Every structure is written in C-alpha cells, then in structure tokens.
Amino acid sequence: MNLKQLSHMLALSQTTVSRALNGYPEVNEETRRRVIDAAKRHGYRPNPSARRLATGKTGMIGYVLPTGAAVDIDPHFVEFLSGLGDYARSHELDLVLSPADADDQETTYRRIVANRQVDAVYISSPRPADRRVALVNTLGIPFIVHGRSEGLDFDYPFTDIDNEGAFHEAARLLVQLGHRRLALINGDDGETFAIHRERGVRRALAASGLVLGEGHVCSLVMTEENGYRAARRLLERSDAPTAIVCSSLIMALGVVRAVRDLGLTIPGDLSLIAHDDVFPWLKPENFSVPLSTTRSSIRLAGARIAERLAARISGLEEGARGEVWPVDLVIRGSVAGAPG
Amino acid sequence: MNLKQLSHMLALSQTTVSRALNGYPEVNEETRRRVIDAAKRHGYRPNPSARRLATGKTGMIGYVLPTGAAVDIDPHFVEFLSGLGDYARSHELDLVLSPADADDQETTYRRIVANRQVDAVYISSPRPADRRVALVNTLGIPFIVHGRSEGLDFDYPFTDIDNEGAFHEAARLLVQLGHRRLALINGDDGETFAIHRERGVRRALAASGLVLGEGHVCSLVMTEENGYRAARRLLERSDAPTAIVCSSLIMALGVVRAVRDLGLTIPGDLSLIAHDDVFPWLKPENFSVPLSTTRSSIRLAGARIAERLAARISGLEEGARGEVWPVDLVIRGSVAGAPG
DNA sequence: CGAAAAGACCAAAGCGCTTTGGAAGACTCT
DNA sequence: AGAGTCTTCCAAAGCGCTTTGGTCTTTTCG
Known part of the structure; x- marks a missing residue:
C-alpha cells in the first residue's frame, strides 16, 4: 500500500493525502480525518526510503564506533546505549553504528555526513582539542558531545558530569579524615x-x-587487571598511600584484590573511593567492604543525549549550550580515618 | 556531485556510468576505466538514499535492542558488537539498532522488515521455541541466530557454541577429581x-x-551479586557442593567473594570452573586464584555472524545451515581433588 | 555476402515520497 | 458588483539512483 494507491482510493491527490498525514494546515479537517482513518485502516506507512530521498531526513542518529583488534568497546558504552534506547524507542528513532578504524574515524564521519545517513550524531569519550568535535562542527550536522573537550576555539553542545567537582569532594573528605598521602588510579x-x-x-x-x-597517580585503561597492578605498585612503595581514589568500579575490583593479596584491609589500612557509573551487574554496596563512590548514572546520560539530539533534529534546540550534571558522593564502609 | 553531473561531464549516459561503476559486463573496459577514474577524481559517491529507493538494498544489518527500565543490556553484547564491527567496518556495512519494548519486539521486527530498513537481522539470546525466530523466518528477511532455539518446526541458520559439550567436559573433570557433590550456577x-x-x-x-x-542448581541473571548470593546459599547447606560450575565470569566474581566471606578457600574447600566469554577487562588468569574456564570468544562469534549475514545478503549463503563451535577447557589453579 | 549474434551505449520509466506553483470556489469588504 | 483574500485541493516537478527496452555498430559464421 503506497501513497498513490491510498490517494486513488480516497479520490484525492497524493499532495493532499501527504499533507493531511503530515499535519499541514492547508487541508480541511474533515478531509484530514478521512485520510488518517483510511491510512490507519489500510495499514499505510510511508516508505522511509522514499521519504528519505525526498526530504533528506532519516529518522536515525549515528555513532561512529571505533573498532579494531586492539580496541575494546567499553562496557560503559552498553549502559549508555540502554539509556539512549530508552528514549529513542518511544520516538521511533533508530541508532546507526558505523564501525570505523579507531585511527581513522574522520573518513567515516565524512561519509555518514556526505551520504546523509543520519540526522545527527553524538560523540563520546572526547579528548582535549578533539578532532572529531571540530570536524563534526564544520560538517554542520547536529551533534551532542557526551563529556567535554577542551581548548577548542568554538563552543559546542555537550552533556557532561562534574568530574572535577566529584573527585574534589572525594579527596576533600579523605583529607578531612586525616589522610595525607592520597593516590589516584585514573582512566586514560x-x-x-x-x-x-x-x-x-x-x-x-x-x-x-x-x-x-610523583608516582601517586596512574592513568590506565580501566580494567580489573590494571586496577590490581596499579594498586599493588602503589601499596608496595615506601610512601604508600593511605587512601586511593579510583576512576572506575571495575578497577576498584582489582584494587580490592591487591589489598587482600598484600594482607592489608579496607578501610583499616587503606580507604577507597571509586567512581560508579551505575552498572546493574556490579554494585558498590556489594563489595565485601561496601565501597564509597562518586555516583552518576551513565544510563541517564544516554537518555538525555538522545532527547537533546531529537530536539536538535527538529529544531527545538539550538546553539552551543553545555550542561554539567552534579555527581553524588555516597559514603559506605570503605573509608575511615587515616591509620596510625 | 551526482550521477547526472558525472555522466554529463563524461559525455556518457547515466545508464552507462551507473553500469560501469556497478561492474556490469555490458560496458567497454576502456570506458569503465575512464568512468571509475573520473568518479574517484571527483569524489563521486552514489547517494545511498537514492540507491536504496531504487534497489531496496540498504547496506545495513539490523538488531532489535530490547530496552526498558527493567531491562539491562548485557555486557556481553558489547563484546559481541566489537566483533561484528570488526567485520562490518571492512565491508562498509552499518549496524542499525532499533530499540524496542522488551515485551513487544514483534512490532519492531515487523516495522523494520516492512520498511525495508535493513538487509538482514540477527537474533541473540534465543529461547526455546523463540517467537522472534519464527517471526523473522516467516517475514522472509535474511537472518542468523546467535545461539540456538529449540522445538521449532523448521530449520534456521545459526552460529552457536557447544555449551552442552563444554559443561559436560568441565563436570566430567570435576567428577574425575573425586567430586561427588557438584553445583551449577547458571544463567537465566x-x-x-x-x-x-x-x-x-x-x-x-x-x-x-x-x-x-535438588537445590544444587541456580538459574539467575548473571550479575556479581547473584553469583554471591547463589554461592552463599549453596555453601551454607549441609550438603554443600565441593565444586561449582558457573556460567559467567562476572558471577564467578561473586562466588569468590562468598567463599572468602565464609572463610573457605579455593581450591582447598571448593573447586570452581566458570565460562569465559573473553572480556578484555576481566580475565580469569587474574583472579586471586587463577580461574579454570570453558572459553569461547564472543567477539569472534560477532565477526562470524557479520560475515554470514553479509554472505546471505549477497546470496552467497543460503539454506538453514547451523554451525556449532567447540569450546576450550582451560585448567588453572581453581580446581583440585575433592576435599577429605 | 547476407543474416544473425554480440558489443556498446542510451532515453526514459520507474522507486514512493515531498513540495512548488498554481487554480477553483467560497467569502469578505468597500 | 468587482476586487481581493481565504480555503482547499491538484498536477507535475523534483530527489538521485537502477533497470528496462531499445538502437546502432561491429563481429561472426554458414
């Protein structure tokens, strides 16, 4: 059932039927009702390929997915995706993942923009002076950055959490508890x-x-193993820290293991606070010693970004507004006063 | 730069240019070379929307992503995706994720097929008599199932691992080591x-x-917490098992924690074997007691499924061939003879 | 050498929608 | 009553590609 058949059946022109269905004003309400009714009854759905060719709109949002043998998609991604999906579902938006060589994402961005494959894109895990942000900005496709870049000479729309504030709070608490030697196990x-x-x-x-x-800050890909190694290295130093702030729950898993292996205890010998992106399958309150965290749901961020992308596509949102979400500090058993 | 302009510039018809570019035989090789060369030089890329409208082919593979507040996308998914991306990237295939209400995926499947939104789909986490498989089969879109269903009255193409064989081997080994009371901590x-x-x-x-x-088998969503609870419940029984086979590394994390909390040791009091889907961020050899596993890379499965989907789209693969991959059994420190 | 076959190319008809540029009739206003 | 203004609808022109159904040469072969 296509537009031609439907309009023939209603003894109307394609123009009128199309307009009636798309809510244009220049059609009699009575007629519109007839059209909508008939469309529903015959299960008419406009062919997206045709609509796409005519309008250029695709009803899809895009993400360039870095891949390659040496590239691991972050488990955070999936949680973010859940949130994105939550929103997208209720708006019949689909998500297009375009896999790209991690070292050459630019080509793929250009391709999906030139081909008009999606109406908008989002960018995640931005770096300072991120070239993707600059590229997408000049290409002129609607976009949102999940996180922030820095040192770019233009503004751009983003949704980020207050990472600095969160870790400031966490460290401040530890200092207040008397800790003098802190360490940071950070992400890349x-x-x-x-x-x-x-x-x-x-x-x-x-x-x-x-x-x-010096030597009290580590930057590593966030795996359990790296958390273990980093903690081990830190705790075996003569000036071992009495408190660690850690960028991920998964790394914290490794930290806990290292502490145990060394015959130490949390929080007796070491206080620990980690950042929690809120995974349903790994919860800080279930660590053997419940883990204190800075908490922000990455899933909610996904939903929010989908919402903003949709708003940008339909022209409801414009400009380079950035938003920064506050982060909760949740205290549990893994922190205590400095030993000694 | 579109076809019209390009053909005008070459003083050829659109027909000939199109055919030259798409490898049809009825065009002079000399002409073809000229055309391809000019296309490259001017950066001509056929508009996918137009091609799509004309041919019905989209160059995309689809996946219906179950979402909802109560639905968690499995971290396995992302690993699978990496593999899929690895292959798709080198073939300029994109992946479309269509989020759907977890309880009503059927509507979404019908939509993406009716709308011709993708050339093929894959189905994951199949259940016995899975309705999605039946639906997709009747809708007539190319598809591959990742895993197997059961009790369907038709054959279908799938790629699965030998789960039964793997767990048979694992259990057999434990029995050979003298264990008499085994328990299974399984997925849903x-x-x-x-x-x-x-x-x-x-x-x-x-x-x-x-x-x-009875009571020695648990079926739970595969989270750390569930692993902990299940292990705890098992180990506190009067007829506590001396060996556990576990369906996931993440659950095994919980098992290890439970063992420690109860003041027991691995493998002294309990032998443990878990299934490893090969996550880059959580490795069995790095458990405090290196974990024995049945191992199969879910990432490789993703790549394989992308490959098969591509083959089906282009008509190179047909029929309902299923393939079952063998699974490695990797012995590490977490197994030992039965205590006592 | 003439007929048939093969080779190389083209004009035009889709694919199914949106949108432009009217046109016809009904209504208002002076 | 005639000019202007709405309201409501339509024919046809795209969007940019593929594919059908030719035409015109050139080659092959009995």
Whole structure:
C-alpha cells in the first residue's frame, strides 16, 4: 500500500493525502480525518526510503564506533546505549553504528555526513582539542558531545558530569579524615574526564597544602587487571598511600584484590573511593567492604543525549549550550580515618 | 556531485556510468576505466538514499535492542558488537539498532522488515521455541541466530557454541577429581544456552551415577551479586557442593567473594570452573586464584555472524545451515581433588 | 555476402515520497 | 458588483539512483 494507491482510493491527490498525514494546515479537517482513518485502516506507512530521498531526513542518529583488534568497546558504552534506547524507542528513532578504524574515524564521519545517513550524531569519550568535535562542527550536522573537550576555539553542545567537582569532594573528605598521602588510579589521561578528575583531586589536596606525589597517580585503561597492578605498585612503595581514589568500579575490583593479596584491609589500612557509573551487574554496596563512590548514572546520560539530539533534529534546540550534571558522593564502609 | 553531473561531464549516459561503476559486463573496459577514474577524481559517491529507493538494498544489518527500565543490556553484547564491527567496518556495512519494548519486539521486527530498513537481522539470546525466530523466518528477511532455539518446526541458520559439550567436559573433570557433590550456577534458564549447559552437567554426572541435587542448581541473571548470593546459599547447606560450575565470569566474581566471606578457600574447600566469554577487562588468569574456564570468544562469534549475514545478503549463503563451535577447557589453579 | 549474434551505449520509466506553483470556489469588504 | 483574500485541493516537478527496452555498430559464421 503506497501513497498513490491510498490517494486513488480516497479520490484525492497524493499532495493532499501527504499533507493531511503530515499535519499541514492547508487541508480541511474533515478531509484530514478521512485520510488518517483510511491510512490507519489500510495499514499505510510511508516508505522511509522514499521519504528519505525526498526530504533528506532519516529518522536515525549515528555513532561512529571505533573498532579494531586492539580496541575494546567499553562496557560503559552498553549502559549508555540502554539509556539512549530508552528514549529513542518511544520516538521511533533508530541508532546507526558505523564501525570505523579507531585511527581513522574522520573518513567515516565524512561519509555518514556526505551520504546523509543520519540526522545527527553524538560523540563520546572526547579528548582535549578533539578532532572529531571540530570536524563534526564544520560538517554542520547536529551533534551532542557526551563529556567535554577542551581548548577548542568554538563552543559546542555537550552533556557532561562534574568530574572535577566529584573527585574534589572525594579527596576533600579523605583529607578531612586525616589522610595525607592520597593516590589516584585514573582512566586514560588522554581523555578529558580523567584530566578533570585529576584536577579535582589536586585542587582538594592543594587546599590543605598537600600534593599528589610523583608516582601517586596512574592513568590506565580501566580494567580489573590494571586496577590490581596499579594498586599493588602503589601499596608496595615506601610512601604508600593511605587512601586511593579510583576512576572506575571495575578497577576498584582489582584494587580490592591487591589489598587482600598484600594482607592489608579496607578501610583499616587503606580507604577507597571509586567512581560508579551505575552498572546493574556490579554494585558498590556489594563489595565485601561496601565501597564509597562518586555516583552518576551513565544510563541517564544516554537518555538525555538522545532527547537533546531529537530536539536538535527538529529544531527545538539550538546553539552551543553545555550542561554539567552534579555527581553524588555516597559514603559506605570503605573509608575511615587515616591509620596510625 | 551526482550521477547526472558525472555522466554529463563524461559525455556518457547515466545508464552507462551507473553500469560501469556497478561492474556490469555490458560496458567497454576502456570506458569503465575512464568512468571509475573520473568518479574517484571527483569524489563521486552514489547517494545511498537514492540507491536504496531504487534497489531496496540498504547496506545495513539490523538488531532489535530490547530496552526498558527493567531491562539491562548485557555486557556481553558489547563484546559481541566489537566483533561484528570488526567485520562490518571492512565491508562498509552499518549496524542499525532499533530499540524496542522488551515485551513487544514483534512490532519492531515487523516495522523494520516492512520498511525495508535493513538487509538482514540477527537474533541473540534465543529461547526455546523463540517467537522472534519464527517471526523473522516467516517475514522472509535474511537472518542468523546467535545461539540456538529449540522445538521449532523448521530449520534456521545459526552460529552457536557447544555449551552442552563444554559443561559436560568441565563436570566430567570435576567428577574425575573425586567430586561427588557438584553445583551449577547458571544463567537465566529461559535461554537455550543455560538449558544446554545444565544438560551437559547432568550428562557428565549421570555417567558416574551421580545427579545434580535438588537445590544444587541456580538459574539467575548473571550479575556479581547473584553469583554471591547463589554461592552463599549453596555453601551454607549441609550438603554443600565441593565444586561449582558457573556460567559467567562476572558471577564467578561473586562466588569468590562468598567463599572468602565464609572463610573457605579455593581450591582447598571448593573447586570452581566458570565460562569465559573473553572480556578484555576481566580475565580469569587474574583472579586471586587463577580461574579454570570453558572459553569461547564472543567477539569472534560477532565477526562470524557479520560475515554470514553479509554472505546471505549477497546470496552467497543460503539454506538453514547451523554451525556449532567447540569450546576450550582451560585448567588453572581453581580446581583440585575433592576435599577429605 | 547476407543474416544473425554480440558489443556498446542510451532515453526514459520507474522507486514512493515531498513540495512548488498554481487554480477553483467560497467569502469578505468597500 | 468587482476586487481581493481565504480555503482547499491538484498536477507535475523534483530527489538521485537502477533497470528496462531499445538502437546502432561491429563481429561472426554458414
């Protein structure tokens, strides 16, 4: 059932039927009702390919997915995706993942824009002076950045959490509890979020005349193994930290293991606070010693970004507005006063 | 730059240019070279929307993504996706995720097929007599099932691993080591893979005249927390198992925690084998006691399924061929002879 | 050498929608 | 009553590609 058949059946022109269905004003309400009714009754659905060719709109949002043997898609991604899906579903938006060589995403961005394959894109895990942000900005496709870049000479729309504030709070609490030697086990410091977190910790320490010691900050891909190694290395130092702030729950898993292996205890020998993106399958309250966290649902962020993308596509949102979400600090058993 | 302009520039008809570019035989090789060359030089890329309207082909594969507040996308999904992306990237295939209400995926499947939104789809986490498989089969779109259903009255193409064989081997080894009371901490037993795994364990036990005791098998969503709870419940029984086979590494994390909380040790008091889908961020060899596993890379499965889908789209693969991959059994420190 | 076959190309008809540029009739206003 | 204004509808022109159904040469072969 296509438009031609439907309009013939109603003894109307395609123009009128199309307009009636798309809510244009220049059609009699009585006629519109007839059309809508007939369309429903015959299960007419406009062919998206045709509509796409005519309008250029696709009803899809895009994401360039870095892949490659050496590239691991972050488990955070899936949680973000859940949120995106939550929103997209109720708006019949689909998501197009375009896999790209991690080292050459630019080509893919250009392709999906040139081909008009999607109405908007989002960018995640931005870095300082991120080239993707610059590219997408000049290509002129609607977009939102999940997180922030830095040092770009233009503004852009983003949704981020207050990483600096969160880690500032966490570190401040530890200092207040008497800790003098803090360490930070961070994510890849090429990414802005990690930079912000480190900045937050340093600022909190500086407020009490302390510094983040040389060798007391690690930047690693966030795996359990890296958490273990980093913690082990830290705790075996002569100036071992008495408190660690950690960028991910998965790494915290490794930290806990290292602590145990070394015959130490949490929070007796070491206080630990980690960032929690809220995974349904790994909860800080279920750690053997319940883990204190800075918490922000990455899933909610996904939903929000889908919402903003939809708004941008339909022209409801414009400009380079950035939004920064506050982060909760949730205290559980893994923090205590400094030992000794 | 569109076809019209390009053909005008070459003083050829659109027909000839189109055919030259698409490899049709009825065009002079010399002409073809000229055309291809000019296309490249001017950066001509056929508009996919137009091609789509004309041919019905989209160059995309689809996946209906169950979403909803109560639905968690499995972290396995992302690993699978990596594999899919690895292949898709090199073939300029995109992946369309269509979020759907978890309780009504049927509507979405019908929509994407009716709308010709994708050339093929894959189905994951199938259940016995899975309605999605039946639906997709009748809708007539190319598809591959990742895993297997059961009790369907037709054949269908799938790629699965030998879950039954793997868990049979694991259980057999434990029995050989003298274990008499095994337990199985399984995934959601609505899904076929869990059923197969249970079957494997039971078969191995039966071969030695043993059975999987009432209460010695748990079926749960695969989270750390559920692993902990299940293990705790099992180990506090009067007839506590001396060995556990576990369906996921994430659950195994919980098992390890429960063992420790109860003051027990691995493998002294309990032998443990878990299934490993090969996550880059959580490795069995890095457990405090290195974990024995049945191992199969879900990422490789993703790549394979992309490959088969591409083959089906282009007509290179047909029929309902199913393939079952063998699973490795990797022995590490977490297994030992039965205590006592 | 003439008929049939093969080779190389083209004009035009879709694919199914949106949108432009009217046109016809009904209504208002002076 | 005639000019202007709405209201409501339509024919036809795209959107940019593929594909059908030719035409015109050139080659092959009995």
